[in-house]
Amino acid sequence: MLRHSLLGAVCACALLAADAAPARPNIVFIFSDDHTPQTIGAYDLWLSPFCREQRVTPNIDRLAAAGALFPNSFCGNSICSPSRAAVLTGLHSHANGVRYLGEEIAPGTWKFPTALRAAGYQTAVIGKWHLGATTSETDFWCLLPGQGAYNDPSFTSTTGAVRRAGYVSDVITDLSLEWLESRDRSKPFMLMVHHKAPHRNWTPPERYARWLDDVSVPEPATLFDDYANRASVHKTQKLMIDADMTLGSDLKVYPDKPLDKIPEMYRARNEAFRAINPQGKALVRWKYQTYLKDYLRCVKSVDDGVGRLLDYLDKNGLAGNTVVIYAADQGFFIGEHGWFDKRWILEESIHMPFIIRWPGVVKPGSRPAAMIQNIDYAPTFVDIAGGQI
Secondary structure (H helix, E strand, C coil), rough: CCCCCCHHHHHHHHCCCCCHCCCCEEEEEEECCCCCCCHHCCCCCCCHHHHHCCCHHHHHHHHCCCEEECCECCCCCCCCHHHHHHHHCCCCCHCCCCCCCCCCCCCCCCCCCHHHCCCEEEEEEEEECCCCCCCCCCCEEECCCCCCCCCEEEECCCCCEEEECEEEHHHHHHHHHHHHHHHHCCCCEEEECCCCCCCCCCCHHHHHCCCCCCCCCCCCCCCCCCCCCCCCCCCCCCCCCCCCCCCCCCCCCCCCHHHHHHHHHHHHHHHHHHHHHHCCHHHHHHHHHHHHHHHHHHHHHHHHHHHHHHHHHCCCCHHEEEEEEECCCCCCCCCCCHHECCCCHHHHHHHHHHEEEECCECCCCEECCCCCCCHHHHHHHHHHCCCCC
16 A cells, blocks of 8 residues: 655745755654644634633744645544544555544554664654554553553553653653663664653643633634524534533533532632523523633643753754654534534544644744645655665
């Protein structure tokens, strides 16, 4: 089966010809969970101006300014495990065996880390995996079990069990920086930094618990969509902010619980909810604001990690010969059609961010118009490394 590399699209906006690219560059692949490009300031989507104004993603925006941002980046199956399998194999779900959650990549299927190792690269993956017993085939791995925890996460790794105090985005970044410090410096490397955030239930770090409290997030035009002239299934899905988003687990609001039994970072929220007691459309609007602010707070934590990694590369003289990519496993509904979550084959769900910085090769600030998919990532990594696809 033909696997398509992005190298041509990348180099179409290049300063140098593809054959003039630096030999054997390092690769840092930062991959988040459920991060829609609509909440990245560098994109030109409906919420991007607000995100720029509030500095939600200053470090991801910094990466885009120094590289290429692909406006037309998509996945074929917008749910976590299938997308991750497509990234690893360069194959769509029907071909790699992972069609939905709970399946594993078909035995014997090619995965790109094998080709990078054969090309002489040291490889590591740290963070969320969510592919069951499927092995990473990297030299080092340190992975969250299942979805993993937002606070004080545990990991399994090549060296045994790992448990770290702290917030998951910070811990994954810490572990990634530790691996960079301990790596074999005689080899080029590929480091995959796989964040859990901003996956449901959107639990932010305490430092951002009240950030955005004093602003109102713009609402999408279709927050109260009536699905007129469309398929009947649009009215029967389970993605509704109104009917399907829970007060407790999702929004951390417990109307019947004593305030002193509620975690301190959510007490003011619970007091405010009890004071206004929203109903009908007012409740939908309250849910939307509360959900989306928590989502953006989680995104902010990922962006902090991006900044720390970029700073490390700069400080250690690695930035000039390191390809840095930021992407996510799919898009997300952030209120469009009154929905949250992903899964459905509408653009908000399948539209993924893809940003690449490659000094001396990719023109800073460029925006290649080519449509790309997550099945293109694996052969692109191998092409960059000079390996065999």
